[in-house]
Amino acid sequence: MVQNTENHPELLLWSATCLTDAKQQLAHADAPLQPAYQKLLRDAKQALAAGPFSVFDKPMVAPSGDKHDYYSVGPYWWPNPETSDGLPYIRRDGEVNPERERYDASARSQMESAVITLALAWYFTGDERYAIHATHLLRTWFLDPATRMNPHLAYGQAIPGICDGRGIGIIETHNFPTLLDAVALLRTSPHWREEDQRGFSQWFRAYLDWLLTSKHGRDEAVERNNHGTWYDVQVAAFALFVGDQQAARRALSENTPERIITQIEPDGSQPHELARTRSLSYSVMNLLGLMDAADLGQQVGVDLWHFVTGDGRGIRRAVDYLVHHALEQPWPNQQITPATSIVLLPVLYRAAIAYGEPAYLDQMAFLPAEHTRQRSHLLYGGAQDQ
Numbered sequence: 001m002v003q004n005t006e007n008h009p010e011l012l013l014w015s016a017t018c019l020t021d022a023k024q025q026l027a028h029a030d031a032p033l034q035p036a037y038q039k040l041l042r043d044a045k046q047a048l049a050a051g052p053f054s055v056f057d058k059p060m061v062a063p064s065g066d067k068h069d070y071y072s073v074g075p076y077w078w079p080n081p082e083t084s085d086g087l088p089y090i091r092r093d094g095e096v097n098p099e100r101e102r103y104d105a106s107a108r109s110q111m112e113s114a115v116i117t118l119a120l121a122w123y124f125t126g127d128e129r130y131a132i133h134a135t136h137l138l139r140t141w142f143l144d145p146a147t148r149m150n151p152h153l154a155y156g157q158a159i160p161g162i163c164d165g166r167g168i169g170i171i172e173t174h175n176f177p178t179l180l181d182a183v184a185l186l187r188t189s190p191h192w193r194e195e196d197q198r199g200f201s202q203w204f205r206a207y208l209d210w211l212l213t214s215k216h217g218r219d220e221a222v223e224r225n226n227h228g229t230w231y232d233v234q235v236a237a238f239a240l241f242v243g244d245q246q247a248a249r250r251a252l253s254e255n256t257p258e259r260i261i262t263q264i265e266p267d268g269s270q271p272h273e274l275a276r277t278r279s280l281s282y283s284v285m286n287l288l289g290l291m292d293a294a295d296l297g298q299q300v301g302v303d304l305w306h307f308v309t310g311d312g313r314g315i316r317r318a319v320d321y322l323v324h325h326a327l328e329q330p331w332p333n334q335q336i337t338p339a340t341s342i343v344l345l346p347v348l349y350r351a352a353i354a355y356g357e358p359a360y361l362d363q364m365a366f367l368p369a370e371h372t373r374q375r376s377h378l379l380y381g382g383a384q385d386q
Contacts (some may be wrong), residue, residue, distance in 0.1 A: 012237050013295055014181045014379055015353075022378050023124060036377040037124065044121035047114040048133050052140035053107040054147035060102070062155040063164045069150050072105040072172060073097070074157040088161030094277030094336045104149075105172055111141050112175045119182035120378065122189060131189035135196065138183065143199045151207035154216060167219030167227075170211065174230040177237035177292065180204075201242055208238040212247070221255070224262055225272035226282060229289035232256050236296045249300040256293045257307050263290075266311040268321025279333040280326055284343045287318050291350050305354045319351045319360070327366040342371050349380035 025031040055070055062069035075096045079086030100106070118134035121127065140147050156169020183200060186192040211217040211234065220231045232251045239247035263270055263286065273282035294304035294315060308314035325331060327341050345367060352360040364371065 011181050011184050012177055012240055012299075013292055014178075018353075018380050019123065019378075022381065026124065032372070033377050033381055035372040036375060036381075039373040040117065040121055040124070040375060040378060043117045044130055047117045047121075048129060050110060050114040051137050052147075053111040053114075053137065054140050054144075055104050055107070055149045056147050057107045058103055063158075064155065066150065068148060069155055070104045070108070070153055071155045072103045072157055072169060073100050074159050074166070074169075075100050075105075077159050080161075086160075089159050108141075108172065109175075111137055112179055116175075116178060116182045119185040120375070123185045124378070128189065128191065131186055131191045134182070134186055135189070135191050138186075138200070139196065142203050143196065148203075151203050152210040152214065154214070156216075165216065167216040168223065170216065170220045170234070171227050171230055173207075173234060174289070176204075177233055180237060180241050204238045205242045208235065208242060208244070208247070211235055211238070224259075226286035226289060228255070229259055229263070229286050229293065232259065233289050233292045233296065236293065236300075240296065240299060245300055248296065249302060252293055252297045252300060252302045252304065256290070256297070256302075256304055260290065260304070260307055260315065261309055261313055264313045264315075264318050266313055266317070268317035268319070270318060270321075274333050277334050277336045278339070280331045280335045280339050281337070281343070283318075283322060284347065287315070287322065287347060288350075290315050290318070291347070291354075294354065295350075316351065316355060319347055322347060323360070323363055327363050341367055342374060345371055345374050346376040346380065349376055353380060 022033055025033050026037050031037075056067055058067075058071060060071065061067045062071035074089075074091075076091055076093050077089040078092050078095070078097050080088060080090050115134050115137050118130040118137075122130035122134065142148055153165070153169050153173065155165040156172055158165050158169075183192070183197075187197065211220075211231070217231075220227055222228065223231065232255050235251040236248040239245070239251070263272055265271060270283050270286055273279055273286050276282045290304070297304045305315060308316075322344060325333075326344060331339075345364070348360045348363050352358055
């Protein structure tokens with residue numbers, strides 16, 4: 001049963017209106033959103049048994065000697081077959097080395113997924129089991145002095161034999177802004193205490209400071225592809241979360257328009273992402289990052305949704321390129337791992353909402369039938385006439 005757990009706190013990326021409308025629709029057993037809701041409940045049942053996760057799960061320690069430090073290796077780096085010790089590692093773009101699972105990236109990803117799932121399940125059902133376990137996972141990863149992660153990524157995406165960490169490792173926390181919205185939903189539960197919120201805010205204040213002042217942060221800020229986009233999103237989201245609107249506005253007004261100019265061609269293609277071996281996955285990933293930046297920009301008076309250059313470069317042009325090349329016809333570029341057109345579902349919803357253009361929703365006719373179970377319908381579909 002869908003319960004009333006309103007009193008929305010401030011959300012950064014999710015829409016309180018869409019969530020409220022989705023909940024109201026789900027009061028009807030025949031609502032079009034029911035397949036997505038039932039899938040969420042199945043996912044939440046699994047999430048209740050997940051974790052807890054922490055940086056102490058890994059069998060090794062970061063070069064600092066402090067196990068509280070997050071440590072990961074670059075996903076596409078493999079032992080060198082030409083050397084006896086496998087060093088230095090060599091790059092095979094798009095091919096994930098399973099060795100990476102032994103470090104912190106896998107635990108972090110599982111924690112994010114479980115918390116987000118549980119928070120949404122709590123919101124839609126009011127079942128305290130979901131809120132209790134989500135808060136347990138968050139406290140273990142971020143707050144418990146015995147298991148917490150230090151608020152930096154100095155040792156993110158290391159390359160054995162080359163470096164102990166890189167700025168591009170910052171991409172590994174690109175889902176943390178969404179995690180903040182999960183926490184916002186959990187604040188309506190008595191199990192997420194004010195002391196938890198204070199500790200969480202302190203953690204993200206420290207992480208934001210590290211992003212803005214460290215060499216790794218400065219390196220990531222000048223990356224020209226999706227890494228730069230998601231750096232802006234993280235800085236802006238974390239700044240808004242801790243109440244620093246000036247830092248958020250600066251990131252989105254000074255950096256992100258230039259990214260649109262350099263990342264999107266007049267025809268809407270994204271050449272930095274098309275150059276990858278997983279070009280559809282990365283094109284969608286970067287566009288979703290720009291959409292997140294645009295949503296955050298609305299909160300500080302920066303209009304990125306409608307930023308367009310004289311020759312037509314802009315977010316909407318990138319949407320139209322993907323609709324034409326990945327929905328209306330087979331994707332013509334390299335994609336070495338499986339990816340279906342379902343990845344475009346959130347793009348279609350968000351473009352329809354941002355531009356007031358329901359024709360984008362008509363493009364769902366090109367998606368596989370199983371798209372009805374996707375969570376995007378709960379996040380964005382509630383405000384649409386389906």
